[in-house]
Amino acid sequence: MADTYVKCKYCGEKVRKSQAVIVKTTNNRNQYVCATCLDDYNKQNQDVQAYTKLTDYIQYIYMNIVHMDKNMIPWKRIAADIQTLEKKGYKRTGMLLTLKYAIEIEKIRWQDFYGVEKIIMSYYDIAKDYLLRTRALNKVGDTFEPDEEIVVHSKQHKNNTIQRFTINMEDLQEE
Secondary structure: OOOOEEEEOOOOOEEEHHHEEEEEEEOOEEEEEEOOOHHHHHHHHHHHHHHHHHHHHHHHHHHHHOOOOHHHOOHHHHHHHHHHHHHOOOOHHHHHHHHHHHHHHOOOOHHHOOOHHHHHHHHHHHHHHHHHHHHHHHHHHHHOOOOOOOOOOOOOOOOOOOOOOOOOHHHHOOO
16 A cells, blocks of 8 residues: 655655644644654744734733724734844743733733833733742642641630610609
8 A cells, every 4th residue: 555645734845644743633634744843843833822822812901901992902013012022032921921910910000001012021020930939839739738637616606695674664763
């Protein structure tokens, strides 16, 4: 039986189907990558997914927090900010986590800043420290074992009823 050949999605070379890896299926058609390109393809795909998550979150901010129409979002400015930050060494996932920290934890007002770049540069290190502390606490929590059995003591409350007295007016009158 003759081997069929498929085209590698990453490098474009023809590869035996038996030696290729399916990376995507669309409309009942498989897309293949050769074994030598698989790691590079996965890395590139992760970068694309990180960029998509970042831009989706920025769109969420503009539509749900700033209440801006989807067509009015300044995508050219945002793309330029992201590109500038990448040149400075910021990672896409770090930018996403920084924005989430600034919006969800610090509850910043988006209007106080001008552009994504200033927010990320202002909160990147703070968000990174917060993430590292959170991870450290999660590790401690995962390994935590109490020394003794935990016992819950219920507190007994006093009866807070008001005592009522009946005063007989006839007893108060002197005869």
